[in-house]
Amino acid sequence: MCEGKNQSELKYFNHFIKRDNPYNLKIISCIATDPLNMAKKAKEIIINYQLDFSLGDRIFCLVDVDLSQNQMNKIELAQKKYFNKRYKIEFILSNPCFEIWLLYHFTDYPNVENSSQHVKRQLKKYVKNYKENMDIIQEYNFNEQDLLRVLTKVDEKNQTYSKDVSIIHRNPYTEIGKLVRLLLTLKNNQNDEKKCLIHQS
Numbered sequence: 001m002c003e004g005k006n007q008s009e010l011k012y013f014n015h016f017i018k019r020d021n022p023y024n025l026k027i028i029s030c031i032a033t034d035p036l037n038m039a040k041k042a043k044e045i046i047i048n049y050q051l052d053f054s055l056g057d058r059i060f061c062l063v064d065v066d067l068s069q070n071q072m073n074k075i076e077l078a079q080k081k082y083f084n085k086r087y088k089i090e091f092i093l094s095n096p097c098f099e100i101w102l103l104y105h106f107t108d109y110p111n112v113e114n115s116s117q118h119v120k121r122q123l124k125k126y127v128k129n130y131k132e133n134m135d136i137i138q139e140y141n142f143n144e145q146d147l148l149r150v151l152t153k154v155d156e157k158n159q160t161y162s163k164d165v166s167i168i169h170r171n172p173y174t175e176i177g178k179l180v181r182l183l184l185t186l187k188n189n190q191n192d193e194k195k196c197l198i199h200q201s
Contacts, residue, residue, distance in 0.1 A: 001028040001042055001061060007133040009062055009098055015137045016183045023186045035063055035071070035091070039078040042089045053088045060179055065095035065167055066116055072168050094174040095167055099123050101176040102136055104150045110172045119172075144184065151177045 002010050010027055017025050028045060032038045038061050051057040061078075065071055075091055082089040094100050097116035104110065106126035113119045124130045127139075136142070154177045161170045 001030045001038065001045065001059075006098070008102065008136075011133065011135045012102075012137060013179075014135075016180075021187050022189075023183070025183070035061070035074040035078040036081070038063070039082040039089050043082060043087055046087055046089075058088070058090065058182075060090050060092050062092045062094075062098065062176070062179075064097040064116060065093050065173075067096050067114065067168055067171065069166075069168055072166065092175045092179055093167055094176060095171055098174070098176065100172040100174045101150075101154070103172070104153050104174075105136065105140070105142060105146065108153045112171050147180060147184065151181055 010029070013025070013027050017027075026049075030038055030041050032041055042059050042061055045051075046059060051059060063071075063075060065075070075093065078089075079091055083091075096113060096119050099116070099119045100110055103119070103123055103126070106123075110119075111122055113122060120130065120132075127134070127136070154174060158170075158173065158175075158177075161173065167173060
């Protein structure tokens with residue numbers, strides 16, 4: 001599920017929606033930005049779409065941590081309340097923001113930034129006219145091999161952080177690779193069709 005004002009995630013993941021893919025991906029905008037309210041909306045989606053986790057259906061909330069302990073506390077509360085046998089709502093976190101993932105398409109070593117706006121400013125060094133509604137994949141003709149390279153670099157960076165280090169102190173940090181890897185794996189394995197919903201903050 002996606003927050004309505006954030007177009008970058010929508011544009012990016014729309015490229016994973018194709019008729020011949022062995023999964024049914026839906027990207028849903030959401031007015032809510034608070035992690036707990038997003039999770040409540042995700043719960044409604046689970047009921048409305050009749051998702052069945054025993055059949056492999058999954059739902060994700062994409063959330064920017066924004067270097068905020070308050071935001072992290074809300075995320076942890078939502079995870080405790082809504083990741084259970086019945087709902088299994090998964091949070092995909094980026095710190096400070098989603099654009100960290102986009103930066104890895106242009107550099108192996110994104111700089112540490114102290115705000116989401118600074119991350120976007122850094123991205124503009126590589127993408128001169130970057131706007132949040134820009135279609136990065138289409139603009140630069142990124143293909144699956146490019147995505148695999150990005151996955152490798154993100155994994156390498158994430159592995160440098162100790163598990164004891166809070167996510168708000170992991171900078172730059174993104175879990176978007178978990179979702180991208182899942183979609184690429186499903187596509188390449190040609191599994192039975194699964195429903196996969198993204199709920200983005």
